[in-house]
Amino acid sequence: MIEVKDIHKAFNGEEILKGITTTFERGKTNLIIGTSGSGKTVFLKCMLGLFTPETGSICYDGATYSDLNEEQQRDLREQMGMVFQGSALFDSMTVEENVMFPLMMFTKQKKDEMLARVNEVLNRVNLENANGKLPSEISGGMQKRVAIARAIVTRPKYLFCDEPNSGLDPRTAIVIDNLIKEITEENDITTIINTHDMNSVMEIGEKIIFLRYGHLEWEGDKSQIFQTDNEAVTEFVYSSNLFKKVRDAQLKGL
């Protein structure tokens, strides 16, 4: 579980996060939604320790990040997995080397043990026979799977995903969403996904927080998001033509 208390973050005097307080539960897919520029990525990077908030605290299963010393922070980071928006695979390494990388850095396993684990996670993300390929030789969807495999190979306690299905076709996007949800449940990890894709919200949103201009505007689950009378949330949800048509059809009783 991750507890965030009153996080503030500014760049060059401009406040991007304006006091966010929320909780992300373990074993659930927690979604951060909001329009571009609402502070989603900055919020995620604060939780990853890439940005240091000016005020507030982030607590990981009882351990407050800012209270930890450098070594403890490093240990905590080793328990985090991250799927970046652009996958962020190391382009000079093959798929196998990319996935094996965290194991090589942080474990004392023998090569065959590492290979066994790599193959296990690659199978889990349905990516067989791609071990020897470079990231540039595989599709965007496959790159996302490799990024997920790399993120989970060390069995992290926390999984962060920054727009994991951006740039993917709708079918592949659903596959990636479901994969993340299944992995979250199987491994009982705290997963936080940054997205502005309403399909993801409908597919896997067990807890949703809506950010607007750096504020936490609304939080709830996917069943509540269509009932809310919060104008900003409604505007965001029904900016999708598909959802607008579904709502209109419901109102007409179709």
Next chain:
Amino acid sequence: MFYLDDIGRYFLMLKGVFSRMTKGSVLRNLILKEIDDLIIGSLGITVFLAFFIGAVVAIQTALNLNNPLIPKQLIAFASRQSVILEFAPTFISVIMAGKVGSFITSSIGTMRVTEQIDALEVMGINSLNYLVFPKIIAMLMYPFVIAIAMFVGIFGGYIAGVYGGFVSSSEFISGLQEDFIPFHLVYAFIKTFLYSFLLATIPSFHGYYMKGGALEVGKASTSAFVWTTVVIIIANYVLTQLLLS
């Protein structure tokens, strides 16, 4: 103020490079890869440049020796001194600022743009040590490249001088041995060691701290080349003043 800020960040970067070392087995592979990319990959162009620089120096010297009282051995002497003292260490390093420097800046800059450096940091890896330290160690081999450049440069002078009909083989070899001061080699290699450090770290600095997208990677590469060259030229002046005056 802007430059002072950059100089300060450069030294903070160096502090980061030498702290929290990456796992030894991983580092070993990275160093070998960097030696391949930065050193072995530079040999071809270095040999090519050194040969023709040496040849041109020999021809220019020969063509400017109009006085019959000046011995022909001076062609070899001038070629040796020019190649060992300046052309091999400094001129080749300026070329390397373009070749090796832009490679380093663009590879690290691309990693920055594509969030690969963020990925390293999220994993708890000291990205500065992981990315820059192996380059510094690999560049310790750079003096060998310069040694080859010295040899090939003088050989180029020999070929141009002897086969161009400016000087006989025995006169050239005799001129090469004339007034040889071993400290000049020491001076050249002291310069080379400093240049190798500058060649590894200044382009890394420009790549690591760049912001933006693909266009900025190109701008950072250009900027890295300019600044590496400027610092090499200044360092050359300072070291020459300190060591030879």
